[in-house]
Amino acid sequence: MKNDVKCPLNYTMNLIGTKWKPLILFHLLEENLRSGVLQKHISGISNKMFTQTIRELEKDGLVFRKVYPVVPPKVEYGLTERGKSLEPILRGLDAWGLKDSKI
Amino acid sequence: MKNDVKCPLNYTMNLIGTKWKPLILFHLLEENLRSGVLQKHISGISNKMFTQTIRELEKDGLVFRKVYPVVPPKVEYGLTERGKSLEPILRGLDAWGLKDSKI
DNA sequence: TAACTATACCACTTTTTAGTAAGTTATTGC
DNA sequence: GCAATAACTTACTAAAAAGTGGTATAGTTA
Numbered sequence A, B: 001m002k003n004d005v006k007c008p009l010n011y012t013m014n015l016i017g018t019k020w021k022p023l024i025l026f027h028l029l030e031e032n033l034r035s036g037v038l039q040k041h042i043s044g045i046s047n048k049m050f051t052q053t054i055r056e057l058e059k060d061g062l063v064f065r066k067v068y069p070v071v072p073p074k075v076e077y078g079l080t081e082r083g084k085s086l087e088p089i090l091r092g093l094d095a096w097g098l099k100d101s102k103i
Numbered sequence C: 001t002a003a004c005t006a007t008a009c010c011a012c013t014t015t016t017t018a019g020t021a022a023g024t025t026a027t028t029g030c
Numbered sequence D: 001g002c003a004a005t006a007a008c009t010t011a012c013t014a015a016a017a018a019g020t021g022g023t024a025t026a027g028t029t030a
Helices: A008-016 A021-027 A035-041 A047-059 A087-101 B008-016 B021-027 B035-041 B047-059 B087-101
Strands: A063-068 A074-079 B063-068 B074-079
Touching (some): A021 A035, A021 A047, A021 A087, A021 B008, A035 A047, A035 A074, B021 B035, B021 B047, B035 B047, B035 B074
């Protein structure tokens, strides 16, 4: 099913409209994190979904990946400028949930 | 998989984090619409998904449904106060998509 | 009386998303 | 030699989301 190109909202939802993407982006707002640390922050995510989701975010240029050539591996993730530009939206979603869940 | 109750973002995504929900809400921002008209605004949605999605929005108190007892049926949908409180977020998502898609 | 209307339901199938569990890598330290 | 490590990767399965096509309704109009 094709999306309506005329609706930018659709464009946005295609980029971040999944279960885990907003969560991962949100947890990177404050600081870059090592792969394992970030994953532990996202309660409930499976190893597979984490890798898969962050790969897509990377492919879409919302997240960057920095690999340190050491053993054992060290990988760091952070937001790109494009990713950072989502900050108001992510905070908005979070704030709305906080407020609404108290009603 | 349970969601992290501690993260309000998760709460919000549970309410509107699907393919069609934000679209439907967005198209109701300006005015209440008859079922058929609304559905035609959402390009690509199937009849079944429309009904199913709007039922959930109604159940969650984001959308109200007004039925006129006439034949053929007339049904109107609109945003509740709770639904309207999502306006900044919906517009934010739309605006972000518009800006980003031009880069 | 038969077609038309707007809305919504149901059964069924396909597609997408998510979860589990195991295996891979290359080096350190015992 | 072998376990421990961090970050994946793969094969398989389960669950959720979405699509298709058909049916019901009951007045109005032709």
